[in-house]
Amino acid sequence: MEKKILLADCPDQKGLISKITNICYKHQLNISNNTEFVDRTHNRFFMRTELDGIFNDETLLADLDSALPTGSHRKLVSASRKRIVILVTKEAHCLGDILMKNYYGGLDVEIAAVVGNYDNLAELAEKFDVPYHTVSHVGITREEHEEKIIETVSAYQPDYVILAKYMRILTPNFVAAFENKIINIHHSFLPAFIGAQPYKQAFERGVKIIGATAHYVTNNLDEGPIILQDVIHVDHKYSAEDMARSGKDVEKSVLSKALRLVLEERVFIYENRTVVF
Amino acid sequence: MEKKILLADCPDQKGLISKITNICYKHQLNISNNTEFVDRTHNRFFMRTELDGIFNDETLLADLDSALPTGSHRKLVSASRKRIVILVTKEAHCLGDILMKNYYGGLDVEIAAVVGNYDNLAELAEKFDVPYHTVSHVGITREEHEEKIIETVSAYQPDYVILAKYMRILTPNFVAAFENKIINIHHSFLPAFIGAQPYKQAFERGVKIIGATAHYVTNNLDEGPIILQDVIHVDHKYSAEDMARSGKDVEKSVLSKALRLVLEERVFIYENRTVVF
Amino acid sequence: MEKKILLADCPDQKGLISKITNICYKHQLNISNNTEFVDRTHNRFFMRTELDGIFNDETLLADLDSALPTGSHRKLVSASRKRIVILVTKEAHCLGDILMKNYYGGLDVEIAAVVGNYDNLAELAEKFDVPYHTVSHVGITREEHEEKIIETVSAYQPDYVILAKYMRILTPNFVAAFENKIINIHHSFLPAFIGAQPYKQAFERGVKIIGATAHYVTNNLDEGPIILQDVIHVDHKYSAEDMARSGKDVEKSVLSKALRLVLEERVFIYENRTVVF
Amino acid sequence: MEKKILLADCPDQKGLISKITNICYKHQLNISNNTEFVDRTHNRFFMRTELDGIFNDETLLADLDSALPTGSHRKLVSASRKRIVILVTKEAHCLGDILMKNYYGGLDVEIAAVVGNYDNLAELAEKFDVPYHTVSHVGITREEHEEKIIETVSAYQPDYVILAKYMRILTPNFVAAFENKIINIHHSFLPAFIGAQPYKQAFERGVKIIGATAHYVTNNLDEGPIILQDVIHVDHKYSAEDMARSGKDVEKSVLSKALRLVLEERVFIYENRTVVF
Known part of the structure; x- marks a missing residue:
């Protein structure tokens, strides 16, 4: 039984x-959830549709x-544990929340590695026995840096790549390498405050709410499916x-919940929007 | 086509x-929504399941x-407009919100009548051309009063009876007369602050949130399915x-939304809990 | 005592x-609130500072x-009842909420008049005995229309002008006529979805939250202090x-609450931001 | 300057x-905040009142x-860093959130020790270099266990004792030992679902919201000032x-925020209620 x-x-x-249900x-x-x-x-x-039984994928499809x-x-996907790689820059809260939940309950995922452009979060990843790779952007071009990141991440063949406050802009090259597999947390209620320093923008605009958005990454900065x-x-x-x-509490909570939805294969992408079951 | x-x-x-879908x-x-x-x-x-087509109810069932x-x-119910009777005491906000939404958009229901144990909301009902009946509880027993209310309400054969801040306790007799058809708004987040004066109780307990609960009415005060x-x-x-x-804004908003769910036949009752689609 | x-x-x-407290x-x-x-x-x-006593405004200031x-x-302002004029277009919910709260409790303000560019809300204003003026924009220029609106509103000498879903863009002329006195409700969480049809924009962007913003009106569309x-x-x-x-429930609730804050003189404007006590 | x-x-x-301001x-x-x-x-x-300057506490008081x-x-308290001891049982999320925030930013407190009645969270405390004491309740009376806990905690002379999902009922003896210094997180919106297994109670009642409450601990279970x-x-x-x-995300967020308020001396207790500035 699978x-x-x-x-x-x-x-x-x-x-x-x-x-569809007749075919199943x-x-x-058995349809355990639909x-x-x-x-x-x-x-x-x-x-x-969540299915239990003995599968002949070929004939079913x-x-x-x-x-x-x-x-x-x-698509017919296994309900088994997924593998992710997490990208970070300097902030610890989103990474920490995922590590904590994976270790103590709340998420069930294989965190293959954490990759950062600084080394200051290596210690945190190591606390939870997760390999950490520092891929510094210093002294090389954006393209060179991204190539190194892609190489490092690809080696783990992740199901999803999680940008847990990775603060560098991605090129189409990176996005193409992991199409529909990159999840980002943006620290504003998009589409407000796209780009850098959303809290500074929020303060200057004098808003009375602040927020966070988890979205798939596409080639348009902060404009992927929410x-x-x-x-x-x-x-x-x-x-x-x-x-x-x-805002950090909202960011980490939104990213963790979105990650859970993605890992449970609950999210469809269509016309730059999502259907989330 | 129906x-x-x-x-x-x-x-x-x-x-x-x-x-089930095969039978349909x-x-x-046609299943337009499931x-x-x-x-x-x-x-x-x-x-x-929302169905469109020509129905032979007997053979389908x-x-x-x-x-x-x-x-x-x-059960197979028509998706057509439902009929309700609203019971009130003295507070206008929940009644007003339903009247406004029904008149200007947001709810689509036949408000057959408003019944109150005081006459002070007659003017409001009349502003929206809805009949108002004052059934005073003064000088008669609780049972006599309730009998009069039941009689007045029953005459309209409502699909649902809405207690829009009707502040009198109902007897099993009343509940039985409109089984699973009575919706109440209670001005607290149940099960906290059951009974009278929940805001006074909330103040004295020093809570940092206040709320409202829409629920079906059963024989146990404030303990029906939420x-x-x-x-x-x-x-x-x-x-x-x-x-x-x-709290009034929460009360009226929660009641209106719950009413909409009930009118669209989205609520199942089971084991004193609800499944809300 | 005043x-x-x-x-x-x-x-x-x-x-x-x-x-300051020494001077008082x-x-x-007596400082009853500070x-x-x-x-x-x-x-x-x-x-x-809320003050009780016998005032000599001139020497105090x-x-x-x-x-x-x-x-x-x-500034030293009387805590007495303020006078407002409400501008509307076609939607009833914000106007209705203010009228209901003023009539039945929740707001305490003199609604001098409602002014609309259509006549379809005249009936609603009249239900609550408030004068309604239809100032149609049809067949005249934007400037001519606004002049007529200014004239109609000014005649009532309002403390504040409330745009309760008034869907026309105001010119600097209008804004200057009632400086820092115009409150608008915008049907999005600003600064997202500025301008027309924010819900359509929100749907197309695929957001998972929708909202409303009450703000003072300045010469920049939807960019006034929130x-x-x-x-x-x-x-x-x-x-x-x-x-x-x-969204209508959020709009009316946000506008009513903001109006209450403004009427109680709780809002400072500074650097396009507000301090709300 | 202090x-x-x-x-x-x-x-x-x-x-x-x-x-008061004249005395200052x-x-x-200098009053930097009032x-x-x-x-x-x-x-x-x-x-x-937050004060900056050179203090003569005796004459000021x-x-x-x-x-x-x-x-x-x-009371006149130093604005310097406070010292806390955290009590836990088996759940990691509240402890983890406090440790993460203290280490990476968001809280600034000396976590003198973590004390648990099991040893399974020792590893987590040690990840963040915080001493952990296992004080098992097995084989001894409630009173004996509590005496040991009091002794262990007291040795650190904490300003506050944080119950981060410490799942044992405290006796008046414990409460007296740290009067108005014990903060608990309860996993329901009190006063609903007092006592054990609030989520089980919540499920059975069929509520549509769940919540968490941070409160001071008094002798009445789950009835202290919120x-x-x-x-x-x-x-x-x-x-x-x-x-x-x-619910865990709400619990940890509410506890961390409440702890921050307490550490910044923003909470007054009066008549079993709190004033939170």
Whole structure:
């Protein structure tokens, strides 16, 4: 007995649930959890099905391909533990939260390595027995630096790459190397305060809320599909530094929750938006 | 072409979604929206399906009854506009919010009548052309008063009875007359501060949040199945009166949202808990 | 015995609280409530003091002027009921919330008139016995229309002008006519989604929160000092229309709360930011 | 130049702010931050003043004692770093959050030791170079165990004792040993779900929010003065275990924030309630 997750999305049409669940039934797979959604704006159907049983992936997918309309995507993924690599710069809170939850409960993932452009978080990764690689950007070009990062990360063949406050801008080259696999935490409620120093921007604008956004990374800075967002209330007593400090709790909480959703294969990407089951 | 909603819950077993959607498909009904959930604690399956087509209710339900296991509940309800009667005492905010939303958009319901034990909200109901009945409790027993209320409400044959800050305790007689049809808004985050004057209790306990709870009414005061809850933050500057005033926005918002969920047939009751799709 | 509120802000220096409270004490005024704040970024002191007693405004202010440093602002305002004019376009919810709260409790303000560029909310204003003026923009220039609005509003000499979903852009002429007296509710968490159709923008960006912002109106569209903001969580199931409908509860709640703060003279404006006591 | 915090509370009367700030001025102390509040229900005045300068504590307090009415409390505390001891049982998240924040920024406190009734968190404390003491409750009476705990904790002379998910009930003996110095995190929105297994209780009651409460510990279980509370929304998909897992983020965030408030001397206790500046 194995556990797998079927993810399918396609143009909406009559009878899709019936067709898909019948195929699962025919394959003697038990549906332990099922969620569907129809995006009426784009007339698209999304379905996520947790299955238990003995799988013949090839014939199951072939049956699905016969049944589903043109323009469908479907994948059958194992529900087993995923592998991630975490990228960091200098801030410890997001990395620490993931390490703590993975060690003491709350997340269940293989953290293959932490890669940073400084060495100051090596100690934290080592506290939790996770390999740490310092790949300094000093004295080399952005392209050279990124190549080294890609090489270091790729060696671990991660399912996902987590930017846990990695403060460097990525090139299309990097994004292409891990397409739809890079999750970033941005320290503002996007689309407000794109780019550098969002808390400074927030202070100057005089906002009464600050927040954080977890999103997939695409080639447009801070414009990828949003997975999760949250905010906290602030007031005039908060300096930009106070905002930054208070915001950390939101950042780490949003990133950890988004990571969990991604690891459980709950997130579809479509038209630069996400469907999160 | 008609639109109906199928609600089914039963002991969980393999193939339920497939069976139910097949029956719908066989009846040439289109599933425009579908949600399922399995409560693992009670091993119970819940499914809500929005259907479009031409219905033969009798054969559809017969087919479902053949397919579903012992211990199933199922109902097929029209997706058309529901009829409610609202009970009030003296406070205007919840009634006003429902009236405003029904008149200007946000709710779509037939408000058959408002019934109050005082006459001071008659003017408000009349502003929105809704009949108002004053059924005073003065000079009669609780039982006599309730009989009059039941009589007045029953005359309208409401789908639901909404207690929009109706401040009198109901007897089992009343609850039985409108079983699983009475929605109450309680001005605390239940189960805290059951009973009278929750804001006074909240002030005395020195809480830092206050809230509201919309729930179905059962025979146990403030202990019925919870539909929705929300809170706001307060601090030492709030007197009990400030809490009561600020709480009104939460109360009306929670009641309106819960009412909308109920009217759209999104709420299952099971084991004194709700499944809200 | 009268009740007044003293608002003072000035460059910070040693002994300010002592100086100001001594002056109040010397004038035999009782401080029933006092709040101060020092903005360290701008090195500026803010103080709001509720005073009871018999006032000689002229000598009190003269004493303060002697005591306070260069660059100070101070005003002494009556704590009595303020007068407002409300501007609307077609949406009823913010207007309705203010009318309801003023009539049944929660706000205490003289609503001198409602002015709209359509006539469809006349009925709502009249339900609550508030004069309504339709000033149509049809067939005249923006400037001509605004002149008419200014004239209509000015006739009531309002303390504040509330834009309760008034959907037309104001010219500097209008802003100058009611400087620091115009409060707007914008249906997004600013600075995100400035301008028209923020919910449509929010849907297209795929955000997971939507919100509302109450702010003073300056010459830069949606860029005035923010008084209050709040958000609610949304997910992929929300269409742009669902966002708009759900957002209304946040809009009306944020505007009503901000209005209350403004009416109680709790808001300082400084450097395009607010200090809210 | 030193930095101290003056905390005073007394029956309200005219001129208190003036009197106190004059005394500070006379002592050539600069007020860098000042907050007052009058609790109208109990007619009591609270004031917290951050002072910079050269202090003669004895004469300053003597001057204050002369000026303040009967029934006053006042204390002058150093703004320097406090010392805490943390008590734990088996759960790591609250302890981990405090250790992380203290090490990497967000809290600034001397964590003198962690004391647990199991040894499984020793490793975590040691990761951050904090001494850990296992004081097992096995094979001894509750009283004997508590005596050992008191002895171990007392040896460090902590300013505060933090119960970071310490799951044992304290006797009056323990509470007396650290009066008004014990901070607990309870994993529910008190006063709901007092006592053991609040998430199990929450699941069974079918609530739609879960939360956490940081409070001072008194002799009545979970009934001490509340410092801070927060909640998150849950739905029918949450099992009791899911609630427990999700609740951890709220617990650790609420405890860390409350601890920060306490360490900055921002919390007054009065009539089993708190005033939090």
